[in-house]
Amino acid sequence: MDTATTTGGAELARGFARSVAIPWPLVRSSTMFDLKYGKALTESSRRPGQIPVFGSNGVTGWHDTALFTGPGVVLGRKGMGNLGVKWVDCDYWVIDTAYSMKARQDVDLRFAYYLVGYVGLNHLKDGSSNPSLTREAFGAQLFPLPPLDEQRRIAGVLNAFDDLMEANRRLARNLEDQMHAVFAAESFDTPPVFGGITLGDLAAVNPRLAKPTGEAAYVDMAALPTDSSRITSMVRRAPTGGSRFQNSDTLLARLTPCLENGKAAFVDVLDGDEVAIGSTEFLVLRDRGGVGCHWPYMLTRSQRFRDYAIANMNGSSGRQRVSADTIANYPMALPNPDSLARFRPAAETAFATIRALREEIDDLTRSRDELLPLLMSGKVRVSGSLAVA
Numbered sequence: 001m002d003t004a005t006t007t008g009g010a011e012l013a014r015g016f017a018r019s020v021a022i023p024w025p026l027v028r029s030s031t032m033f034d035l036k037y038g039k040a041l042t043e044s045s046r047r048p049g050q051i052p053v054f055g056s057n058g059v060t061g062w063h064d065t066a067l068f069t070g071p072g073v074v075l076g077r078k079g080m081g082n083l084g085v086k087w088v089d090c091d092y093w094v095i096d097t098a099y100s101m102k103a104r105q106d107v108d109l110r111f112a113y114y115l116v117g118y119v120g121l122n123h124l125k126d127g128s129s130n131p132s133l134t135r136e137a138f139g140a141q142l143f144p145l146p147p148l149d150e151q152r153r154i155a156g157v158l159n160a161f162d163d164l165m166e167a168n169r170r171l172a173r174n175l176e177d178q179m180h181a182v183f184a185a186e187s188f189d190t191p192p193v194f195g196g197i198t199l200g201d202l203a204a205v206n207p208r209l210a211k212p213t214g215e216a217a218y219v220d221m222a223a224l225p226t227d228s229s230r231i232t233s234m235v236r237r238a239p240t241g242g243s244r245f246q247n248s249d250t251l252l253a254r255l256t257p258c259l260e261n262g263k264a265a266f267v268d269v270l271d272g273d274e275v276a277i278g279s280t281e282f283l284v285l286r287d288r289g290g291v292g293c294h295w296p297y298m299l300t301r302s303q304r305f306r307d308y309a310i311a312n313m314n315g316s317s318g319r320q321r322v323s324a325d326t327i328a329n330y331p332m333a334l335p336n337p338d339s340l341a342r343f344r345p346a347a348e349t350a351f352a353t354i355r356a357l358r359e360e361i362d363d364l365t366r367s368r369d370e371l372l373p374l375l376m377s378g379k380v381r382v383s384g385s386l387a388v389a
Contacts, residue, residue, distance in 0.1 A: 030139030038094030066091035111151035153382035200328030248293035
């Protein structure tokens with residue numbers, strides 16, 4: 001492979017090692033990887049299947065035919081946001097906003113995934129209206145290249161962290177799935193009989209909270225998951241306008257297409273009684289004291305509730321919303337007290353375990369992210385299965 005000892009290489013070395021000399025040659029990306037264009041695949045042309053379809057920031061849907069054989073790495077190509085770097089174990093399709101990256105003979109693909117993800121792609125984007133990553137710009141990027149056996153050892157250490165995190169994610173998903181099954185089995189979300197009640201009788205919608213002083217935790221729409229309960233990210237900023245919420249509240253996206261996509265979360269990531277702020281497109285649900293704090297969140301994942309919310313959206317095409325009053329007026333039967341007595345302790349135990357699992361994921365993520373630059377710079381070397389300074 002061609003190595004480079006240019007000014008660009010020196011800058012990269014400083015970025016990697018923070019004044020630690022890299023013990024490996026700096027190599028141009030074009031000699032390490034093959035980058036293949038994706039192919040457009042409209043929603044209407046996709047057929048039901050198990051093949052993931054990747055775009056610039058991750059999975060955009062599913063299809064029955066693969067464009068590339070796994071394993072592989074998907075790199076974002078176009079977009080105003082952060083371009084993603086995704087590992088794919090299975091066969092996959094990549095649309096035309098992304099690339100498929102394969103490693104050449106003397107480069108371990110898993111090592112390449114960690115390496116490119118660490119360096120990032122956004123600094124290589126070109127253009128202002130629709131920035132994109134060109135193959136030429138990526139091909140000119142310089143990367144340190146350890147010997148193949150050391151690449152594999154580095155990838156093995158980092159992959160061990162990822163395996164532990166994925167095991168925790170599976171356990172958390174399984175626990176939440178079990179609670180959805182319990183919620184359904186207790187028939188909580190059933191149509192009212194002879195008048196019934198409304199959701200507003202059981203849960204406050206957008207309860208009032210005082211504006212926080214100083215910097216506050218802020219949650220944006222991107223941080224709401226579509227298939228789990230946990231908020232994925234938070235920042236701190238001045239408490240300008242937006243929804244206000246605390247631990248044990250439920251957040252529900254009210255805007256299209258976020259509502260249809262299932263964006264909702266149970267809040268358990270704040271400190272004590274602090275008040276956080278979020279998108280103006282959040283609805284906040286809070287137990288009035290009878291059903292338990294987890295019950296409103298479980299309801300937001302119920303198909304009947306979601307169908308009602310989506311059917312009652314209003315506004316211009318593409319910017320439709322469901323109102324707080326509409327959600328508060330959701331008609332339902334009064335929950336059975338015996339069912340609630342079974343559900344509440346089970347939910348409290350399950351969600352406490354889910355929180356512990358995700359806190360462990362956060363700890364593992366921090367440890368991996370602290371180790372990654374040390375491994376990539378050569379400041380920490382891998383001997384056998386252990387990383388040593």
